[in-house]
Amino acid sequence: MAQDPYTLFPIPTPVSDSHLTAFSTLRLLSLHTDPSRFCSTYARESVFTPDIWRSRLDDNNKVTFIVSTRSSLPPNDEEEEWVAMMTILGPAALRNIPHDTPVEISARGELFMIVSMWVHPTHRGKGLGSQLIRAGFDHVEKYQVGKLGDGYTGELKLLVLEVLKDNEDARRLYAKESFVEVGEGALCQGGGSVWMAKSFY
Numbered sequence: 001m002a003q004d005p006y007t008l009f010p011i012p013t014p015v016s017d018s019h020l021t022a023f024s025t026l027r028l029l030s031l032h033t034d035p036s037r038f039c040s041t042y043a044r045e046s047v048f049t050p051d052i053w054r055s056r057l058d059d060n061n062k063v064t065f066i067v068s069t070r071s072s073l074p075p076n077d078e079e080e081e082w083v084a085m086m087t088i089l090g091p092a093a094l095r096n097i098p099h100d101t102p103v104e105i106s107a108r109g110e111l112f113m114i115v116s117m118w119v120h121p122t123h124r125g126k127g128l129g130s131q132l133i134r135a136g137f138d139h140v141e142k143y144q145v146g147k148l149g150d151g152y153t154g155e156l157k158l159l160v161l162e163v164l165k166d167n168e169d170a171r172r173l174y175a176k177e178s179f180v181e182v183g184e185g186a187l188c189q190g191g192g193s194v195w196m197a198k199s200f201y
């Protein structure tokens with residue numbers, strides 16, 4: 001868990017209306033603030049209906065972790081603001097989404113993928129990115145064989161992500177959290193990205 005004054009948690013499902021609003025606001029803020037870091041765009045997602053946002057979150061094959069400014073210690077009834085997020089796609093989700101993970105990686109085990117990682121600029125450099133990644137490690141480590149009825153057989157688990165080559169902050173963060181570079185990617189069809197992976201045995 002993130003250290004005070006922050007709280008880190010997975011968005012519970014089924015998602016509540018207030019969480020839906022907080023999530024869509026945060027995601028749109030990330031696309032608006034750092035358009036060069038994402039393949040999707042503010043223009044595309046700003047016209048999403050509530051049902052589209054809901055279907056993103058009410059999907060058992062994904063989990064989205066949030067960091068909020070709410071203290072995890074009492075009294076904790078102050079106003080909270082969501083300031084960081086990261087989604088992990090599980091093996092079943094990845095079977096339905098086209099991705100160009102290097103074959104030598106995807107052939108080695110069950111894939112999990114980090115997407116939509118973002119920390120609000122005023123909260124960067126405080127370890128929130130690391131905290132989110134470690135929550136992701138915990139999630140992957142605890143992922144149960146057959147939990148989602150998706151055919152997971154208990155082989156090696158690999159947590160992968162694709163990052164633009166010029167995104168040095170993010171690459172340094174992932175390297176610090178023991179991801180290794182495993183191949184070139186073509187993020188957003190534009191090239192200039194690298195795949196990074198971490199194995200779980």
Ligand SMILES: CC(C)(COP(=O)(O)OP(=O)(O)OC[C@H]1O[C@@H](n2cnc3c(N)ncnc32)[C@H](O)[C@@H]1OP(=O)(O)O)[C@@H](O)C(=O)NCCC(=O)NCCS
Nearest residue numbers: 037117118119124125126127128129130163169170172173
């Ligand atoms: C990349 C990002 C998520 C990092 O979040 P963060 O909360 O600032 O990261 P942390 O505070 O946990 O930093 C962890 C490590 O990352 C590196 N790092 C992160 N930001 C850095 C910066 N501005 N300058 C130098 N190193 C940085 C450091 O190695 C740091 O280790 P340290 O704490 O020992 O110095 C954040 O900058 C961000 O949201 N960027 C825009 C969106 C983005 O690029 N997403 C990733 C897409 S793949």
